[in-house]
Amino acid sequence: MGFVETLRWRGMIQDIMPGTEELLKKEKVAAYVGIDPTADSLHIGHLVSIMLLKHLQLHGHKPLIVMGGATSMIGDPSFKSDERKLLTRETIEYNSSCIKKQFSLFLDFDSSDNAAELLNNYDWTKDYTFLNFIRDIGKHISVNYMMAKDSVKKRLETGISFTEFSYQLLQAFDYLHLYQHKNCRLQMGGSDQWGNITTGTELIRRVCGGEAYALTCPLITKSDGGKFGKTESGNIWLDSQKTSAYAFYQFWLNCSDEDAKKFIRIFTLLPQEEIIQLEKEHEQAPHLRILQKTIATELTICVHSLNTYNKVLEATEILFGKSTADALANLSEEMFLSVFEGVPTFNVARSAIENTINIVDLLVEKANVFSSKGELRRLIKEGGLFVNKNKVLEEILVNQDYLLNNKYILIQKGKKNYYVIIVS
RNA sequence: GGGGGGAUACCAGAGUGGUCAAAUGGGGCAGACUGUAAAUCUGUUGGCGAAGCCUUCGGAGGUUCGAAUCCUCCUCCCCCCA
Numbered sequence: 001m002g003f004v005e006t007l008r009w010r011g012m013i014q015d016i017m018p019g020t021e022e023l024l025k026k027e028k029v030a031a032y033v034g035i036d037p038t039a040d041s042l043h044i045g046h047l048v049s050i051m052l053l054k055h056l057q058l059h060g061h062k063p064l065i066v067m068g069g070a071t072s073m074i075g076d077p078s079f080k081s082d083e084r085k086l087l088t089r090e091t092i093e094y095n096s097s098c099i100k101k102q103f104s105l106f107l108d109f110d111s112s113d114n115a116a117e118l119l120n121n122y123d124w125t126k127d128y129t130f131l132n133f134i135r136d137i138g139k140h141i142s143v144n145y146m147m148a149k150d151s152v153k154k155r156l157e158t159g160i161s162f163t164e165f166s167y168q169l170l171q172a173f174d175y176l177h178l179y180q181h182k183n184c185r186l187q188m189g190g191s192d193q194w195g196n197i198t199t200g201t202e203l204i205r206r207v208c209g210g211e212a213y214a215l216t217c218p219l220i221t222k223s224d225g226g227k228f229g230k231t232e233s234g235n236i237w238l239d240s241q242k243t244s245a246y247a248f249y250q251f252w253l254n255c256s257d258e259d260a261k262k263f264i265r266i267f268t269l270l271p272q273e274e275i276i277q278l279e280k281e282h283e284q285a286p287h288l289r290i291l292q293k294t295i296a297t298e299l300t301i302c303v304h305s306l307n308t309y310n311k312v313l314e315a316t317e318i319l320f321g322k323s324t325a326d327a328l329a330n331l332s333e334e335m336f337l338s339v340f341e342g343v344p345t346f347n348v349a350r351s352a353i354e355n356t357i358n359i360v361d362l363l364v365e366k367a368n369v370f371s372s373k374g375e376l377r378r379l380i381k382e383g384g385l386f387v388n389k390n391k392v393l394e395e396i397l398v399n400q401d402y403l404l405n406n407k408y409i410l411i412q413k414g415k416k417n418y419y420v421i422i423v424s
Numbered sequence: 425g426g427g428g429g430g431a432u433a434c435c436a437g438a439g440u441g442g443u444c445a446a447a448u449g450g451g452g453c454a455g456a457c458u459g460u461a462a463a464u465c466u467g468u469u470g471g472c473g474a475a476g477c478c479u480u481c482g483g484a485g486g487u488u489c490g491a492a493u494c495c496u497c498c499u500c501c502c503c504c505c506a
Contacts, residue, residue: 257459287459289460316460378468
């Protein structure tokens with residue numbers, strides 16, 4: 001199956017420029033996606049772009065990643081309603097270096113004939129003077145053309161700075177540069193990038209009469225309309241410092257059936273037959289959540305490692321399995337810590353619980369697990385609070401007998417939210 | 425420059441002198457059901473406490489026994505006319 005065909009089957013194509021498929025079948029080319037280094041880690045919203053490049057490389061083409069060292073100094077206005085905040089050079093540089101490492105989890109940077117390559121558009125824009133740029137590049141694209149893009153329309157009503165308006169030209173220039181220097185013939189990205197990408201192909205056509213292509217993937221949405229990749233606590237990051245491996249695994253495990261069917265094709269590399277087989281199995285026994293588990297497993301191993309995955313599984317087993325309060329009490333300290341790695345912790349002085357303390361005072365005043373006593377009392381009334389896996393139905397008094405390993409108290413809000421109190 | 429409308433809890437949006445900690449919907453949280461799903465249903469959603477009290481309706485003052493509600497000024501937003 002060809003590259004484009006593969007993507008089509010996986011539901012990863014929103015728009016594709018005519019001729020793209022033929023070109024990729026005929027010859028090996030380089031293709032790129034741009035990444036804005038706006039944070040020091042990638043999050044799962046970036047994953048689609050990464051997978052596009054992964055498939056590309058698997059089909060023998062050369063993946064290029066372009067860090068928006070220059071463009072992220074400007075800010076992409078596409079479909080945004082507000083002016084972007086400008087980042088400093090130092091931040092961008094630091095972020096780029098962090099992101100670079102994460103890419104090597106997915107792409108092969110060492111292969112002999114189509115190694116992935118990471119570039120920074122700052123390198124080819126930093127010495128380009130303003131005069132030269134508007135003379136060499138700006139001359140080829142009309143403002144009328146730029147304003148006609150859907151991506152900037154929203155901002156034309158409310159106002160857009162010249163800085164942000166010029167963004168698409170800058171991105172188009174990237175494409176031109178890569179076309180000329182890297183034999184790059186294809187740019188990919190999320191569907192919101194279509195406007196920027198086509199400005200690039202247009203520029204290439206006008207400057208050197210070249211044919212360059214565009215391919216975008218659909219914006220990932222959740223079946224309930226919520227924003228993909230966001231939870232109450234924010235983004236799901238690839239960096240385990242920001243999102244623990246446990247939380248990462250849980251995120252995928254908790255996908256709805258409907259989303260899982262979509263995600264398994266997009267976010268795993270499993271072959272077509274296997275996915276179809278898994279879908280069948282899932283259909284027959286949905287409660288086993290085979291799809292969710294497969295996605296979670298594949299991604300956790302890829303992003304975090306097999307070893308971490310095994311720990312996460314263990315933790316999951318203890319937190320959601322049949323394990324009881326007894327099992328919890330019998331955990332070794334080492335095991336306990338590994339299970340609850342990534343769970344929010346709160347430190348409390350030992351003196352606080354030496355002479356018994358009301359659970360409400362402990363969790364609101366001593367440890368800031370809950371922000372108000374009313375909230376916690378409500379939770380208790382509703383039967384949603386657990387201490388060391390035991391349901392708490394009234395305002396109990398806590399003392400040293402509650403300590404696990406003479407050091408920890410496990411607090412649970414509802415079924416899924418855990419907090420660890422460390423007494424020191 | 426003239427005229428009009430508006431700003432209410434996370435969001436949307438009722439409320440136009442006391443019965444308003446403020447309808448309703450969405451969202452959030454929890455419970456039930458289940459499969460750590462979806463859908464559904466229930467409860468809850470300012471703070472502290474047992475009753476009750478305290479701080480909230482853009483900001484600052486004022487009228488009143490009593491103001492989200494009336495008056496004055498200020499800030500911001502929208503619309504119409506010039």
